[in-house]
Amino acid sequence: GEDVEQSLFLSVREGDSSVINCTYTDSSSTYLYWYKQEPGAGLQLLTYIFSNMDMKQDQRLTVLLNKKDKHLSLRIADTQTGDSAIYFCAESIDSSNTGKLIFGQGTTLQVKP
Amino acid sequence: GAGVSQSPSNKVTEKGKDVELRCDPISGHTALYWYRQRLGQGLEFLIYFQGNSAPDKSGLPSDRFSAERTGESVSTLTIQRTQQEDSAVYLCASSLALGGTSGINEQFFGPGTRLTVL
Numbered sequence: 001g002e003d004v005e006q007s008l009f010l011s012v013r014e015g016d017s018s019v020i021n022c023t024y025t026d027s028s029s030t031y032l033y034w035y036k037q038e039p040g041a042g043l044q045l046l047t048y049i050f051s052n053m054d055m056k057q058d059q060r061l062t063v064l065l066n067k068k069d070k071h072l073s074l075r076i077a078d079t080q081t082g083d084s085a086i087y088f089c090a091e092s093i094d095s096s097n098t099g100k101l102i103f104g105q106g107t108t109l110q111v112k113p
Numbered sequence: 114g115a116g117v118s119q120s121p122s123n124k125v126t127e128k129g130k131d132v133e134l135r136c137d138p139i140s141g142h143t144a145l146y147w148y149r150q151r152l153g154q155g156l157e158f159l160i161y162f163q164g165n166s167a168p169d170k171s172g173l174p175s176d177r178f179s180a181e182r183t184g185e186s187v188s189t190l191t192i193q194r195t196q197q198e199d200s201a202v203y204l205c206a207s208s209l210a211l212g213g214t215s216g217i218n219e220q221f222f223g224p225g226t227r228l229t230v231l
Binding site: 004006031033041042043044045048088090092100101102103104105106 | 116117146148153154155156157158161169204206217218219220222223224225
């Protein structure tokens with residue numbers, strides 16, 4: 001069945017780069033997403049990548065997709081304390097792209113000043 | 114504009130009781146999703162509504178769980194005879210769910226209902 005795996009915890013110092021990794025199993029995914037959950041808040045879409053792309057850059061965020069290895073990563077440059085949150089990787093498992101997603105367990109990013 | 118709202122924000126109940134959780138999606142969003150998030154775990158898909166189509170109930174963990182949605186508006190998730198393992202945050206999301214190559218289907222999440230079963 002479908003499965004999305006992430007490492008559970010990452011700690012970095014302010015100003016460093018953070019790399020959060022994710023592996024998924026469904027090769028028919030159309031889009032892959034990164035959601036951010038801040039303490040006491042709901043999940044918000046952070047960025048996404050279409051499955052026929054290898055890389056997407058959006059300001060401090062870089063998403064890399066390796067379809068062969070089914071590996072997705074999120075790089076945050078110049079990490080700030082405000083980036084401390086839980087980051088969820090998600091894949092759309094419905095090839096008709098109707099929105100059904102499978103989420104990973106979430107990676108807690110701790111940014112130390 | 115208003116986002117997705119859920120009520121109650123917190124619910125404490127005794128084992129064996131029934132509970133009903135409510136979700137108000139963003140107006141105009143045809144798709145609505147329910148997820149469960151257990152402590153320290155990821156989101157577990159429960160059920161998906163899209164317009165007037167039959168819901169995708171493939172994620173419901175047991176027949177104690179059911180959900181309804183009236184048209185493209187409010188949805189209620191009902192858990193009958195609650196068990197301690199039902200304790201979790203229940204999240205609702207809605208999206209335009211355009212489908213196909215129309216672009217991404219960004220899901221907008223509500224703040225969740227924290228359910229505690231004693």
